[in-house]
Amino acid sequence: MSWEDKVRKVVPYTPGEQPNRPNMVKLNTNECPYPPAPGVRKAMEEFDTDRLRLYPDPTASVLVDALADYFGLKNTEVFVGVGSDDVLAMIFMTFFNGKDPILFPDITYSFYDVWADLLRIPYERMPLDDNFHIKKEDYLNKKNGGIIFPNPNAPTGVLVEPEFIEDILSANPDVIVVADEAYIDFGGKSALPLIHKYDNLLVVQTFSKSRAMAGIRIGYAMGNERLIKYLNDVKFSFNSYTMNQTTLALGVEAVRDDAYFKEIVGKIVNTRERVKKELKELGFEFQDSMSNFIFATHPKYDAAELFEALRREDIYVRHFNGERVKDYLRITIGTDKEMDTLLEFLRNYIK
Ligand SMILES: *Cc1c(COP(=O)(O)O)cnc(C)c1O
Numbered sequence: 001m002s003w004e005d006k007v008r009k010v011v012p013y014t015p016g017e018q019p020n021r022p023n024m025v026k027l028n029t030n031e032c033p034y035p036p037a038p039g040v041r042k043a044m045e046e047f048d049t050d051r052l053r054l055y056p057d058p059t060a061s062v063l064v065d066a067l068a069d070y071f072g073l074k075n076t077e078v079f080v081g082v083g084s085d086d087v088l089a090m091i092f093m094t095f096f097n098g099k100d101p102i103l104f105p106d107i108t109y110s111f112y113d114v115w116a117d118l119l120r121i122p123y124e125r126m127p128l129d130d131n132f133h134i135k136k137e138d139y140l141n142k143k144n145g146g147i148i149f150p151n152p153n154a155p156t157g158v159l160v161e162p163e164f165i166e167d168i169l170s171a172n173p174d175v176i177v178v179a180d181e182a183y184i185d186f187g188g189k190s191a192l193p194l195i196h197k198y199d200n201l202l203v204v205q206t207f208s209k210s211r212a213m214a215g216i217r218i219g220y221a222m223g224n225e226r227l228i229k230y231l232n233d234v235k236f237s238f239n240s241y242t243m244n245q246t247t248l249a250l251g252v253e254a255v256r257d258d259a260y261f262k263e264i265v266g267k268i269v270n271t272r273e274r275v276k277k278e279l280k281e282l283g284f285e286f287q288d289s290m291s292n293f294i295f296a297t298h299p300k301y302d303a304a305e306l307f308e309a310l311r312r313e314d315i316y317v318r319h320f321n322g323e324r325v326k327d328y329l330r331i332t333i334g335t336d337k338e339m340d341t342l343l344e345f346l347r348n349y350i351k
Contacts (some may be wrong), residue, residue, distance in 0.1 A: 102145045
């Protein structure tokens with residue numbers, strides 16, 4: 001016997017690389033290519049560092065209230081955390097606590113199985129169809145301990161409508177259904193209105209993609225107040241002070257500037273639609289993406305080789321090694337200029 005037998009052994013999630021070189025084109029982790037709202041900078045400059053001797057507000061009420069206001073909810077219907085990764089981890093810990101497997105797609109956010117393994121939650125991966133669409137039937141008649149998927153799905157970019165989620169909700173009233181809406185602002189319709197009709201729905205969103213604040217780490221869940229209370233009970237049994245003072249002050253400013261938010265999201269959507277056309281002309285194939293990335297394959301070129309060739313030019317995209325996805329590259333939508341650099345390279349590569 002050794003202490004090693006008692007270690008909680010896990011295989012951790014692998015985040016995308018975070019290289020930082022001048023002039024590199026970074027399209028590998030779905031960050032926003034534009035800076036946060038101007039008010040965020042101002043709040044940072046005006047932040048009184050003397051306040052840092054005090055603990056932050058454990059209820060994060062300024063941020064919770066700002067989000068509740070923005071979405072027209074009660075503040076008891078909103079939970080905030082350190083990025084949606086933290087929020088999702090708390091959700092797994094709080095609600096996925098039975099013996100039946102939780103369900104998620106085989107091709108999806110690769111943190112779900114990591115949390116499930118960490119917390120010893122049984123799970124089953126439901127295969128997407130050949131076009132990378134979620135098969136709704138898989139989630140309607142199967143005994144399960146909970147359901148989670150991103151909408152739009154990652155890394156496929158494929159969106160489902162709220163009616164699709166509603167069918168899953170009404171077929172599964174005894175478990176929690178989580179809509180991970182990390183990319184919903186790029187053209188999808190949120191399931192949020194359904195939280196008033198279904199007490200088993202949690203909608204999770206993040207400041208990391210559409211609000212240009214991956215570096216500050218804010219995510220939030222919205223659902224009926226009983227769900228939010230249970231989440232808070234677990235959070236306060238784990239770490240009371242997750243949201244630090246700067247995060248709270250800056251997060252509020254990001255929520256307040258809706259005009260800026262809509263402007264940058266609009267720019268990214270326009271760029272995405274242009275890049276879709278240009279990639280098609282180059283022979284790439286992909287499902288229609290409603291997110292800030294395109295998951296594309298080329299019938300004549302090896303994705304792993306193309307990934308390396310791009311990397312040598314300091315153009316970073318994401319390549320996954322899974323059996324069904326190894327022929328694909330996930331390309332984040334950057335600025336028009338960044339996408340032109342990528343497209344220029346591809347035009348020369350693909351002859
Ligand atoms: C990016 C992402 C998250 C996590 O984002 P945070 O930066 O932790 O808020 C969660 N789910 C999906 C599907 C994502 O792509």
